[in-house]
Amino acid sequence: MSPHSRMRSVLFAPASRPDVLRKLPRSGPDAVVLDLEDAVPPDGKVEARRHAREVGTELAVAHPELAVLVRVNARSSDWFTADVRDALAPALFGVVVPKVEAVADVEAVAGSLEDAGLSTLAVLAGIETAAGVARVEELLRPPVSAAYFGAEDFIADMGGTRTEAGIEVLYARSRVALAARLTGVHAIDQIVASFDDDERFLVDGREGQAIGYRGKLCIHPAQVRLANEIFSPSADELDRARRLLAAYEQARRAGEAAIAFEGQMVDQPMARRARATLELDDTTPDDVAEQGR
Amino acid sequence: MSPHSRMRSVLFAPASRPDVLRKLPRSGPDAVVLDLEDAVPPDGKVEARRHAREVGTELAVAHPELAVLVRVNARSSDWFTADVRDALAPALFGVVVPKVEAVADVEAVAGSLEDAGLSTLAVLAGIETAAGVARVEELLRPPVSAAYFGAEDFIADMGGTRTEAGIEVLYARSRVALAARLTGVHAIDQIVASFDDDERFLVDGREGQAIGYRGKLCIHPAQVRLANEIFSPSADELDRARRLLAAYEQARRAGEAAIAFEGQMVDQPMARRARATLELDDTTPDDVAEQGR
Amino acid sequence: MSPHSRMRSVLFAPASRPDVLRKLPRSGPDAVVLDLEDAVPPDGKVEARRHAREVGTELAVAHPELAVLVRVNARSSDWFTADVRDALAPALFGVVVPKVEAVADVEAVAGSLEDAGLSTLAVLAGIETAAGVARVEELLRPPVSAAYFGAEDFIADMGGTRTEAGIEVLYARSRVALAARLTGVHAIDQIVASFDDDERFLVDGREGQAIGYRGKLCIHPAQVRLANEIFSPSADELDRARRLLAAYEQARRAGEAAIAFEGQMVDQPMARRARATLELDDTTPDDVAEQGR
Numbered sequence: 001m002s003p004h005s006r007m008r009s010v011l012f013a014p015a016s017r018p019d020v021l022r023k024l025p026r027s028g029p030d031a032v033v034l035d036l037e038d039a040v041p042p043d044g045k046v047e048a049r050r051h052a053r054e055v056g057t058e059l060a061v062a063h064p065e066l067a068v069l070v071r072v073n074a075r076s077s078d079w080f081t082a083d084v085r086d087a088l089a090p091a092l093f094g095v096v097v098p099k100v101e102a103v104a105d106v107e108a109v110a111g112s113l114e115d116a117g118l119s120t121l122a123v124l125a126g127i128e129t130a131a132g133v134a135r136v137e138e139l140l141r142p143p144v145s146a147a148y149f150g151a152e153d154f155i156a157d158m159g160g161t162r163t164e165a166g167i168e169v170l171y172a173r174s175r176v177a178l179a180a181r182l183t184g185v186h187a188i189d190q191i192v193a194s195f196d197d198d199e200r201f202l203v204d205g206r207e208g209q210a211i212g213y214r215g216k217l218c219i220h221p222a223q224v225r226l227a228n229e230i231f232s233p234s235a236d237e238l239d240r241a242r243r244l245l246a247a248y249e250q251a252r253r254a255g256e257a258a259i260a261f262e263g264q265m266v267d268q269p270m271a272r273r274a275r276a277t278l279e280l281d282d283t284t285p286d287d288v289a290e291q292g293r
Numbered sequence: 294m295s296p297h298s299r300m301r302s303v304l305f306a307p308a309s310r311p312d313v314l315r316k317l318p319r320s321g322p323d324a325v326v327l328d329l330e331d332a333v334p335p336d337g338k339v340e341a342r343r344h345a346r347e348v349g350t351e352l353a354v355a356h357p358e359l360a361v362l363v364r365v366n367a368r369s370s371d372w373f374t375a376d377v378r379d380a381l382a383p384a385l386f387g388v389v390v391p392k393v394e395a396v397a398d399v400e401a402v403a404g405s406l407e408d409a410g411l412s413t414l415a416v417l418a419g420i421e422t423a424a425g426v427a428r429v430e431e432l433l434r435p436p437v438s439a440a441y442f443g444a445e446d447f448i449a450d451m452g453g454t455r456t457e458a459g460i461e462v463l464y465a466r467s468r469v470a471l472a473a474r475l476t477g478v479h480a481i482d483q484i485v486a487s488f489d490d491d492e493r494f495l496v497d498g499r500e501g502q503a504i505g506y507r508g509k510l511c512i513h514p515a516q517v518r519l520a521n522e523i524f525s526p527s528a529d530e531l532d533r534a535r536r537l538l539a540a541y542e543q544a545r546r547a548g549e550a551a552i553a554f555e556g557q558m559v560d561q562p563m564a565r566r567a568r569a570t571l572e573l574d575d576t577t578p579d580d581v582a583e584q585g586r
Numbered sequence: 587m588s589p590h591s592r593m594r595s596v597l598f599a600p601a602s603r604p605d606v607l608r609k610l611p612r613s614g615p616d617a618v619v620l621d622l623e624d625a626v627p628p629d630g631k632v633e634a635r636r637h638a639r640e641v642g643t644e645l646a647v648a649h650p651e652l653a654v655l656v657r658v659n660a661r662s663s664d665w666f667t668a669d670v671r672d673a674l675a676p677a678l679f680g681v682v683v684p685k686v687e688a689v690a691d692v693e694a695v696a697g698s699l700e701d702a703g704l705s706t707l708a709v710l711a712g713i714e715t716a717a718g719v720a721r722v723e724e725l726l727r728p729p730v731s732a733a734y735f736g737a738e739d740f741i742a743d744m745g746g747t748r749t750e751a752g753i754e755v756l757y758a759r760s761r762v763a764l765a766a767r768l769t770g771v772h773a774i775d776q777i778v779a780s781f782d783d784d785e786r787f788l789v790d791g792r793e794g795q796a797i798g799y800r801g802k803l804c805i806h807p808a809q810v811r812l813a814n815e816i817f818s819p820s821a822d823e824l825d826r827a828r829r830l831l832a833a834y835e836q837a838r839r840a841g842e843a844a845i846a847f848e849g850q851m852v853d854q855p856m857a858r859r860a861r862a863t864l865e866l867d868d869t870t871p872d873d874v875a876e877q878g879r
Binding site for chain 1: 627628629715716721724741743744745746747748749753754756757758
Binding site: 334335336408422423426427448450451453454455456460461464465562 | 723724753756761763764765767768792793796798800816851859866
């Protein structure tokens with residue numbers, strides 16, 4: 001698993017603002033997204049593409065532990081082709097594709113990346129329309145390796161309204177998380193628009209974590225610390241994972257497929273989960289994200 | 294789009310009570326339903342059919358802005374055939390079919406209407422059984438142009454219980470709204486049984502609006518004003534829609550497919566949505582509903 | 587319908603503890619499950635199988651009104667085959683299969699039971715993984731006649747967290763109940779882990795009842811009385827069911843297919859539901875469950 005598979009915090013900024021982009025690593029996010037879509041007006045797309053490619057490469061080189069991605073415009077937009085051609089670069093970790101809502105979208109993205117010699121880029125799909133949610137089970141498949149649920153755009157597409165309690169998106173938010181789990185896709189939870197309300201972010205983020213999300217979209221640097229906290233394992237969880245793995249490895253060396261650990265049988269899926277837990281830890285040696293702060 | 298596509302408030306009354314039916318327009322509903330099903334006992338069906346046809350036609354002629362519909366009994370009932378034959382009339386806006394739960398139901402309704410020379414009638418489908426919810430994605434298709442979610446019947450069919458918080462129907466209510474959105478069907482939200490509790494109706498109705506419903510079933514005239522309020526756009530929304538459409542039309546006349554409007558790209562779907570918003574407005578000139586009060 | 591189709595309360599205990607197993611009927615559960623899975627460590631499985639078979643048979647013979655089941659280990663585990671071979675017996679009411687998540691699981695269970703000459707045993711499927719929930723519509727089919735939703739295992743599999751409010755499992759819990767309703771499978775609701783918190787159990791159980799569940803998993807004898815209370819019809823409901831059935835039977839004897847009862851048409855499905863309501867009653871003569879206490 002790549003160190004980039006973590007992505008507890010995914011921080012967005014407009015690709016049109018190179019000064020803002022260069023400061024993105026400061027708050028300690030696991031991933032940053034240089035955004036060509038919502039945040040950039042039509043007449044700024046061309047210049048923003050150049051910033052995305054240049055600053056994206058710069059950030060990826062300077063912060064190898066940081067997952068650097070560029071969000072292109074939706075495949076159905078007039079900008080998609082030029083976005084892929086001019087804004088992406090091999091040094092990036094991946095590309096974020098908003099409003100994915102048909103298998104053809106996923107295939108087109110894969111094809112475009114291949115044509116551009118960028119098949120190594122990870123694809124993060126935005127599920128944020130009625131059609132995207134209704135077909136999420138078929139959309140989350142290779143090359144898609146991560147996905148976010150975009151509650152604001154989804155509910156706008158439904159003709160509904162976002163509320164603080166959020167019951168209006170619970171069905172969609174739950175369904176996206178389940179589909180992601182089934183295909184091994186890293187699920188990233190909805191934004192919290194009120195970026196100066198820490199309590200709101202924590203409540204909403206913990207809900208997302210409870211449902212099964214692994215990280216959260218951040219629209220402000222102040223949200224990054226909170227997201228990292230929400231999606232990090234506790235000391236107890238880390239400790240248990242370390243002990244479980246030690247027992248499992250010992251059993252394997254002894255030639256046994258399954259072992260008893262604290263009254264439960266430990267099998268390969270449980271060992272895998274324990275390893276994933278340890279990878280989420282900020283204090284593990286291979287995690288250089290913290291050093292970049 | 295027909296002016297009848299609005300249907301923020303859909304007021305029901307027993308077809309067996311012509312006196313009540315004649316008063317229905319008074320509270321200002323967007324749609325009225327002359328009900329042959331739940332509200333009419335078996336021995337009253339024949340006479341109720343006659344009232345539905347006569348008073349239905351009378352209301353439709355006197356109030357061209359009002360969507361007048363008749364609810365027949367379920368397709369599986371012994372009354373369905375005679376209901377279609379004797380209770381419907383060409384002057385009506387449409388027919389409401391309760392407990393739709395199989396594609397065969399939809400096809401049978403379409404066939405019956407055609408045989409009766411009534412293919413012009415809109416079909417409003419009741420999704421209110423376990424099977425209806427489980428197959429809603431295939432049921433909401435032509436000739437169905439509108440659908441309501443019947444929470445009381447659904448939960449009775451599930452063997453469950455309706456509660457005020459309503460979490461027991463959130464899954465079904467959300468799924469029906471999503472299916473409706475995908476097929477362009479007008480989604481109408483569940484009833485509130487306690488018809489003298491305005492606060493309850495407002496809370497429940499705003500939840501439905503947040504989820505994506507466009508209107509609400511009303512079982513009492515006092516609920517109509519509340520439903521119209523919940524599902525009407527605000528002054529700000531109307532203003533924005535007018536400005537957006539003006540900019541879009543100007544761009545189209547100049548030969549451009551997409552334009553920037555207040556920092557966002559405006560495309561055809563957004564223009565369509567803006568037009569739909571304006572059509573929901575009570576104060577637009579073509580809305581004669583208010584004059585009928 | 588078998589008297590065992592009731593299962594309002596389904597009480598679990600480790601098959602490794604014959605002393606505990608023998609006391610299970612005391613709290614008055616509708617069903618008891620002698621558990622070979624979670625509660626029994628790997629090195630205790632062989633002995634636990636023997637207890638399950640012996641005490642299971644003993645309980646079934648002594649308490650014919652009690653549904654006695656054995657929970658085997660998951661089909662994917664190394665223990666499944668020996669569990670079926672050594673722990674089951676013809677006197678049992680059924681077998682509980684945890685973590686059912688593929689049609690192949692259901693088929694393998696059916697095949698194993700047939701090979702063992704135990705096809706008469708009822709199959710209760712545990713839906714408690716992401717894959718199980720995602721495929722629940724195809725899993726709940728013969729020979730599965732009952733199913734439980736395992737919230738703790740499901741959310742662990744999702745990588746999420748159980749909370750008291752429980753919104754993180756509402757989607758899955760609702761979907762399982764709907765699938766069960768459609769295939770006539772008896773749906774049994776999630777456990778409440780805090781077994782000394784009656785209020786918590788009542789709130790959670792009433793939610794499950796509202797959604798459409800017919801019974802609840804119990805992990806402590808003190809929960810049995812509460813489950814029986816939650817899933818029993820009220821005196822009013824019983825009274826109505828009795829009157830409805832009387833009217834229906836009278837009409838049938840008179841050769842009529844449908845009758846009016848208190849303003850509503852009564853058809854066969856309603857009569858069936860009324861009968862099911864009466865069967866849930868503790869005070870009906872054929873209910874010997876109470877005598878066993």
